Amino acid sequence: MTMLTVYGDSISGNCLKVKFVCGRLSxxxxxxxxxxxxxxxxxxxxLNLNPAGQVPVAVLADGRPLAQSNAIMLHLAEGSDLIPSDAYDRALMLQWLFWEQYSHETVIAVRRFHKAFLKKPEAEIDPALLPKGARVLQVMDDHLASRRFFVGERLSLADIALVAYxxxxxxxxxxxxxxxxxxxxxxEKELGLDHAA
Amino acid sequence: MTMLTVYGDSISGNCLKVKFVCGRLSxxxxxxxxxxxxxxxxxxxxLNLNPAGQVPVAVLADGRPLAQSNAIMLHLAEGSDLIPSDAYDRALMLQWLFWEQYSHETVIAVRRFHKAFLKKPEAEIDPALLPKGARVLQVMDDHLASRRFFVGERLSLADIALVAYxxxxxxxxxxxxxxxxxxxxxxEKELGLDHAA
Structure with a gap:
């Protein structure tokens, strides 16, 4: 029996999600x-591990590969308190996980990548990303105005997915x-991370 | 006890996913x-139902709202044979659900919307979408070359999510x-649908 292997890029929040879950769940x-x-x-x-050519990829202890950061988190955290036991709360957690990949990552992570890693000048970055990102952060802020965590008032995969970027x-x-x-x-405190910015 | 209510746009594959699951599971x-x-x-x-301003939204029989097509499907199909009972197959199904929203919908659905509904001339549609879509369909074709369905050789939510667009x-x-x-x-045959194209 070998150990879980994670193929990941340390500059990618998607990849760090897997690291955070492994750390939290030992x-x-x-x-x-x-x-x-x-x-x-x-x-x-x-590409043999993941034909979609994306990190992270987890190779499970039995050698079988699994892609997509949120699917890997859901698999590793199954049965843990990072997944709410209440069916509706679990559904809300999934709602935020899909929203994160569709509406958040594609704006917040993409603009950071263009700016901080591809070093594109402002004029060459899609001008729609800045107002879109402000709206995305406002949706989160409105939700968090009366809550400590995204779902069920305790840390769940929804928080880990959304905090990454x-x-x-x-x-x-x-x-x-x-x-x-x-x-x-x-x-960050729950996950034992230094404050990022 | 009232009935499940689905707010959806019939031209949206994301919304029809919910219809397909309700039909399949009666x-x-x-x-x-x-x-x-x-x-x-x-x-x-x-916006009171879904601050993200996206369809579909399911209002459950108890009045609580739930957004994100794939999260709604996962909630409605819990305990049914549309979700594999094997943990690895279930993780693979989730992998395809996240890939669908991140890599497939954002290309295949977006180009259809610009072309067929916003009626944009070809020159005004992002030229990257056509080659991206060809790659997305090729990833699916390679996977399906030796399989009848996406996961576990039977219909699952992965097929329903991916077939929609x-x-x-x-x-x-x-x-x-x-x-x-x-x-x-x-x-389409499993879901009792007419062939679309």
């Missing part, structure tokens, strides 16, 4: 640094509103 | 047609490869 794992910018997700070996939002030129800032610090 | 529901193009997802009443791919100017075409017909 799941031992081996990390294989896999750079998107260096093309390491396009090699034949990597929100804590780096300033690197993308975004300005997180106050309730979002307080929540970022709460989640 | 769940009674009330459909409230909600047009994105007419701005019906931006009214104060609708794939069966309309031609409306977006895409040309589905042969294994994808065969799978679309199989899933």
């Amino acid at each position: 799941i031992p794992y081996r990390w294989v640094e896999t750079s998107v910018l260096k093309g390491e997700t396009r090699t034949p070996e990597f 929100t804590r780096w939002a300033r690197e993308g030129g975004f300005d997180p509103p106050p309730h979002v800032q307080g929540w970022v610090r709460r989640v | 769940i009674p529901y009330r459909w409230v047609e909600t047009s994105v193009l007419k701005g019906e997802t931006r009214t104060p009443e609708f 794939t069966r309309w791919a031609r409306e977006g100017g895409f040309d589905p490869p042969p294994h994808v075409q065969g799978w679309v017909r199989r899933v």
Whole structure:
């Protein structure tokens, strides 16, 4: 029986989600640094693990691969208190996980990548991303105005998924509103992380 | 006890996913047609149901709302044979659900919407969408070359999520490869749908 192996890029919030869950649940794992910018997700070996050419990929202890950060988190956290036991709360957690990938990551993470890693000048970055990101952060802020965590008043995978890029939002030129800032610090504390920005 | 209510736009594959699951599992529901193009997802009443301003929204029999097509499907199908009982197969199903929202819908559905509903001329549609869509369909075709369904050789939510826009791919100017075409017909037959294209 070998250990869980995670192929991930340390500059990717999607990849760090898996690290956060393993840390929280004391799941031992081996990390294989896999750079998107260096093309390491396009090699034949990597595409054999994940034909979609995306990190993270988890290779489970039995050798079977699994892709998509939120699917990996859901698999590793099954039966733990990171997944609410109440059916409606569990559904809300899934709602936020899908919203994160569709509406949040595609704006907050993408602008950070263009700005901080591809080093594009402002004029070459899609101008729609800044107002879209402000709306995304406002949806989060409104939700958090009366809540400590996204679902059920305790840490769940919804918080871990959403904090991954929100804590780096300033690197993308975004300005997180106050309730979002307080929540970022709460989640970072729960996960034992240094404050990111 | 009232019935499940689904706020959905009939031109949206995301919304039809919920209809397909209700049909398959004989769940009674009330459909409230909600047009994105007419701005019906931006009214104060609708934003009160879903602050993200997106359809579909399910209002459960107890009155609580739930957004995100794939989260709604997962909630309604809990305990049914549309969700694999094996933990790894269940994780693979979730992998495809997240891939569908991140890599498939954002290309296949978006180009169809611009072309067939916003009636944009080709020159005004992001030229990256056509080659991206061809790659997305090829990933599906490679996977389906040796399989009848996406996971576990039987119909699951992965097929329902992916078929929703794939069966309309031609409306977006895409040309589905042969294994994808065969799978679309199989899933349509399972769901009792007329062949779309």
